[in-house]
Amino acid sequence: xxxxxxxxxxxxxxxxxxxxxxxxxxxxxxxxxxxxxxxxxxxxxxxxxxxxxxxxxxxxxxxxxxxxxxxxxxxxxxxxxxxxxxxxxxxxxxxxxxxxxxxxxxxxxxxxxxxxxxxxxxxxxxxxxxxxxxxxxxxxxxxxxxxxxxxxxx
Numbered sequence: 001x002x003x004x005x006x007x008x009x010x011x012x013x014x015x016x017x018x019x020x021x022x023x024x025x026x027x028x029x030x031x032x033x034x035x036x037x038x039x040x041x042x043x044x045x046x047x048x049x050x051x052x053x054x055x056x057x058x059x060x061x062x063x064x065x066x067x068x069x070x071x072x073x074x075x076x077x078x079x080x081x082x083x084x085x086x087x088x089x090x091x092x093x094x095x096x097x098x099x100x101x102x103x104x105x106x107x108x109x110x111x112x113x114x115x116x117x118x119x120x121x122x123x124x125x126x127x128x129x130x131x132x133x134x135x136x137x138x139x140x141x142x143x144x145x146x147x148x149x150x151x152x153x154x
Contacts, residue, residue, distance in 0.1 A: 017077055018068025027062060028081035028129075030055035035086055039093040056136055063140050071144060072137035079133015080126065087125030091118050 014020050019027075034051035042048070059078060068074040090097075094114075105113035 016069070017074045018066055018070070019062070019074060023062070024074075024077050025081055027055070027059050027078045028085055030058055031082045032085055032089060035089045036093070039090065039097050056132075059136055060140055060143070063137075064144065070137075071140035072134065075133040075137030075140060076130060077133070079129045079131070079136070081129070082132060083126040083129020086129050087122035090121050090125055094118065 013024075017024060034048070034055070037047060037051055059075060063071045063074055102110040102114060103117055104110065105117055
């Protein structure tokens, strides 16, 4: 793939998403500290609250500020990348999380069960990330609609 093709694809993505690909990835990666805190067992409510709500608030602010064409599509893309990060980090932290007590899958021994469980973890992480992005996108869509209605009324 040529440099021109990459630039063209990047500009198409930017038009459709309203943000450059690096911004989509950057927004998604804001969620990685929460994933690590969860996997490391850091459960302090203030820290968990900040790490959970902080990225979502930044996503909302950036998408509203950038006036993207479709907040739902943009944040779904962010959510999918976040889901990829979620799945990768969970799989990288597998040994740290489970140590000598790996999860079981029915009658399968732990070594046999590990592959399907890791795969299921990755797939569920993708769906979780997509769902988070979709929900936040719908919220931003609603906020934008209320703001536009208020602007017309005022």
